[in-house]
Amino acid sequence: METTQKTPAPAHPRPAKLNRRRIVICLAAAVGLGYLVATNPLPVAGIDVLSRRPLYTCHTTSSSSPYAVYPRPEDPFRFLPCTNATRPPLLEDPSPAATWTNLYEPSPEHWSWGKATTNISSTNESDVYAGRGIYLCGYLDVPLDWTNTSDPRITRLAVTKYQVAGPDLQFSHRPRKSSRTIVVEPGGPGGSGTLYVWNGAEAVSERLSGGTLDVLGWDPRGVNTTQPRAACFPHDADRDRWWQLAHRYRAVSEDSSMSQLEVADALFEATFRACWEKSGDLGRFVGTGMVARDLNAIRAALEEPQLTGYLVSYGTGIGQTYASMFPDHVGALILDGTQYVPLEWMQGGFGWAALANITDAWRDGFLGECLAAGPQYCALAGRLAGSADDDGEVTLEALEARMAKLVASVARRPVAAYTAASGPSLITYSSLVPAIYSALYRPRTWPAMAQVLFDLEQGNATRAAAMVDALIFQYDPSRAPPESTLITLPGEACPIAMPAVPPLPSTSELMHLVVCADSYDAPQPADGLVWWDELWANMTAKSWIGGNSRFYNVLPCRHFGKYWPQPAGVYRGPLNRTLSNPVMLVAETHDPATPLVNGRRLAAGMGYSNARMIVHHGYGHASAADRSTCTDDVLQKYILGQGIPEAAETHCFADEKPYMYGVGKASVEGAPEQDVTGVWREHLQEMMLWNPGLARGRA
Ligand SMILES: *[C@@H]1O[C@H](CO)[C@@H](O)[C@H](O)[C@H]1NC(C)=O
Ligand SMILES: *[C@@H]1O[C@H](CO)[C@@H](O)[C@H](O)[C@H]1NC(C)=O
Numbered sequence: 001m002e003t004t005q006k007t008p009a010p011a012h013p014r015p016a017k018l019n020r021r022r023i024v025i026c027l028a029a030a031v032g033l034g035y036l037v038a039t040n041p042l043p044v045a046g047i048d049v050l051s052r053r054p055l056y057t058c059h060t061t062s063s064s065s066p067y068a069v070y071p072r073p074e075d076p077f078r079f080l081p082c083t084n085a086t087r088p089p090l091l092e093d094p095s096p097a098a099t100w101t102n103l104y105e106p107s108p109e110h111w112s113w114g115k116a117t118t119n120i121s122s123t124n125e126s127d128v129y130a131g132r133g134i135y136l137c138g139y140l141d142v143p144l145d146w147t148n149t150s151d152p153r154i155t156r157l158a159v160t161k162y163q164v165a166g167p168d169l170q171f172s173h174r175p176r177k178s179s180r181t182i183v184v185e186p187g188g189p190g191g192s193g194t195l196y197v198w199n200g201a202e203a204v205s206e207r208l209s210g211g212t213l214d215v216l217g218w219d220p221r222g223v224n225t226t227q228p229r230a231a232c233f234p235h236d237a238d239r240d241r242w243w244q245l246a247h248r249y250r251a252v253s254e255d256s257s258m259s260q261l262e263v264a265d266a267l268f269e270a271t272f273r274a275c276w277e278k279s280g281d282l283g284r285f286v287g288t289g290m291v292a293r294d295l296n297a298i299r300a301a302l303e304e305p306q307l308t309g310y311l312v313s314y315g316t317g318i319g320q321t322y323a324s325m326f327p328d329h330v331g332a333l334i335l336d337g338t339q340y341v342p343l344e345w346m347q348g349g350f351g352w353a354a355l356a357n358i359t360d361a362w363r364d365g366f367l368g369e370c371l372a373a374g375p376q377y378c379a380l381a382g383r384l385a386g387s388a389d390d391d392g393e394v395t396l397e398a399l400e401a402r403m404a405k406l407v408a409s410v411a412r413r414p415v416a417a418y419t420a421a422s423g424p425s426l427i428t429y430s431s432l433v434p435a436i437y438s439a440l441y442r443p444r445t446w447p448a449m450a451q452v453l454f455d456l457e458q459g460n461a462t463r464a465a466a467m468v469d470a471l472i473f474q475y476d477p478s479r480a481p482p483e484s485t486l487i488t489l490p491g492e493a494c495p496i497a498m499p500a501v502p503p504l505p506s507t508s509e510l511m512h513l514v515v516c517a518d519s520y521d522a523p524q525p526a527d528g529l530v531w532w533d534e535l536w537a538n539m540t541a542k543s544w545i546g547g548n549s550r551f552y553n554v555l556p557c558r559h560f561g562k563y564w565p566q567p568a569g570v571y572r573g574p575l576n577r578t579l580s581n582p583v584m585l586v587a588e589t590h591d592p593a594t595p596l597v598n599g600r601r602l603a604a605g606m607g608y609s610n611a612r613m614i615v616h617h618g619y620g621h622a623s624a625a626d627r628s629t630c631t632d633d634v635l636q637k638y639i640l641g642q643g644i645p646e647a648a649e650t651h652c653f654a655d656e657k658p659y660m661y662g663v664g665k666a667s668v669e670g671a672p673e674q675d676v677t678g679v680w681r682e683h684l685q686e687m688m689l690w691n692p693g694l695a696r697g698r699a
């Protein structure tokens, strides 16, 4: 995914000249009444004093605005142009539609616009936004339990859409929605689809459709701005307090692995208890079968008979489940970074099925490509100052041994560090190794990671500390506390305080709930923790880089059945029902999370008539991490309905090499001074999509 940094309230281009004649529109709170009052001018704002909720707001708009008033009638998503306030109304809100409509902000300069496309045919002097796409925010209420019609509860899915043609027009009933919509899902479990749209929709639309199709993402049940939320700690700081205790790695569980396992297991027991106390039976309803039904509801709300989608990582698990449950509603569906869901149904499968190619990514990729690029581009390719072997080049074996030595020394004794932001800090084995694993997801981080490891070898832990602090802690003490706002009611002398809204804790526990719900009926080992200890040993032997992290993703499942013994709507196959259209799988040769072998299992399981595959020869997680024109061409043709490869497998190679991206094209000369913190912050933003467990959310 391309990251064009953007927040929900970007700096907005100012309209050059607007007709300043104002029309004031007041939206009545009881929007159910459905009328607009146009008059000139009206009181400022009304407040329901008892609930301290704005009751109605008066909107000013410029008569020169060519755009329609939102939400559009009968839009099931109730889309509004996004502002920093367009978060779906609370579930407890008795009149959510009215509250939501009140958030409509009519001035286009407060909306979130896309970049101007290069393709504007006619620039209209009086329409400064011509040729820009628009970010629309909405929500969709669906049953919490799709399998029980007498359960009235809902989940309110947060939805964000990038509409390439721009907002709907004022005097037209025709929406400017594209003919089809690329629905995206970034994975996790726990990745936020709305964040994915903010960070990547324009790049996705460009890459997969030449900028012609809209892109829609949603926060899956339990995640981020969807409600109810699966956050089991009241504050991120509370989670941080326990995190390191429960995530000590095997190599540093010096007393015995079993005593560490008892600690982690007890904390996961406490965590699921807290999830139960806070959210009750929510854990029954977050499994992938339920998410697939939500996806079908989104498709139906789009009024598209067949789903067009780009689903990544765990999103491919949602995708293959969706395709099997709704085989007649498959349009053009790309599953990139492929899981094979039957493995997810097994005890610990989410963990052990991910490990096959991590060592290959480290050895061939991170280290091998470093040496191929040379010391000009990769700090680790140089010989160590004062090292004895000053003859000739650094070999791969020598570099690998150097890294093993470094990591072993950190395991023996953590490295003391200092940063101005955090004060005293430590580089531990259990924080450095997940940072390395995380970097393997994205080769663009490799120069920064190589610099960090090189510095550490030299005894300088400053950059490493900045990196692991951002990785390990979710709570950011430097973030300003929320402020309450003062509002003066009409006719009142004294302002009242609207309460401050503290930042919500992240929904980190959702991942465990999904992983465990999907494998809920896998037999629990009779010998309890002994089996898990053996699994831990096996996984860390298979990969010292990813084994621990993946193990702790699945260990909590020991306690799932105590609270949620019967998840609803679980799907157990088959995966080979005849689809209305074949899906397009993409699997990467050096993927650290979704190895190629799983993609091949999926392709074989679905059958040739249902699936084709691209074998993407490149590094990182999913194919956008290491772009290939060949892959992009096949995907765009497929999405645009211009054909699908005959061959069961198409082999595509990445265009460039890690450490050398852009070299020789732009004015890149040698390795620039690494802005490790900046590169890493951007990386963690992205990791929150693919694997929130490896990003922790303080990006
Ligand atoms: C330019 O935009 C204005 C305002 O939307 C509209 O009234 C006018 O018809 C447009 N002109 C052209 C040539 O499209
Ligand atoms: C939202 O953005 C407006 C300006 O567009 C700003 O005045 C306001 O403080 C922002 N609100 C929040 C909660 O960030």
Ligand SMILES: *[C@@H]1O[C@H](CO)[C@@H](O)[C@H](O)[C@H]1NC(C)=O
Residues within 6 Å of the ligand: 148, 149, 150, 151, 152
């Ligand atoms: C269905 O929902 C009703 C109402 O909440 C509840 O009483 C019943 O136990 C539910 N049935 C199942 C199978 O979950």
Ligand SMILES: *[C@@H]1O[C@H](CO)[C@@H](O)[C@H](O)[C@H]1NC(C)=O
Residues within 6 Å of the ligand: 008, 160, 191, 192, 194, 195, 198, 224, 225, 506, 507, 688, 697
């Ligand atoms: C939640 O979604 C909003 C956008 O809708 C995004 O800004 C924020 O980063 C997301 N948070 C997480 C933890 O993904």
Ligand SMILES: *[C@@H]1O[C@H](CO)[C@@H](O)[C@H](O)[C@H]1NC(C)=O
Residues within 6 Å of the ligand: 119, 210, 211, 212
């Ligand atoms: C962009 O312009 C080119 C050349 O005029 C045209 O072929 C293409 O269809 C246009 N794309 C869009 C999205 O309008």
Ligand SMILES: *[C@@H]1O[C@H](CO)[C@@H](O)[C@H](O)[C@H]1NC(C)=O
Residues within 6 Å of the ligand: 356, 357, 360, 589, 590, 595, 597
């Ligand atoms: C990935 O792992 C599989 C299974 O162990 C192995 O056959 C394959 O060669 C590995 N890929 C690479 C690029 O080393």
Ligand SMILES: *[C@@H]1O[C@H](CO)[C@@H](O)[C@H](O)[C@H]1NC(C)=O
Residues within 6 Å of the ligand: 455, 460, 461, 462, 463
């Ligand atoms: C350690 O690295 C940091 C960041 O590059 C640098 O600012 C600092 O001077 C280095 N410290 C020493 C003692 O070399």
Ligand SMILES: *[C@@H]1O[C@H](CO)[C@@H](O)[C@H](O)[C@H]1NC(C)=O
Residues within 6 Å of the ligand: 531, 532, 534, 535, 538
């Ligand atoms: C660990 O690996 C051994 C050897 O491959 C295997 O026999 C055993 O079943 C594995 N145990 C677990 C819990 O994965």
Ligand SMILES: *[C@@H]1O[C@H](CO)[C@@H](O)[C@H](O)[C@H]1NC(C)=O
Residues within 6 Å of the ligand: 574, 575, 576, 607
């Ligand atoms: C579908 O897969 C099952 C095994 O999961 C197999 O028994 C069956 O023959 C397959 N059906 C078709 C049509 O290939």
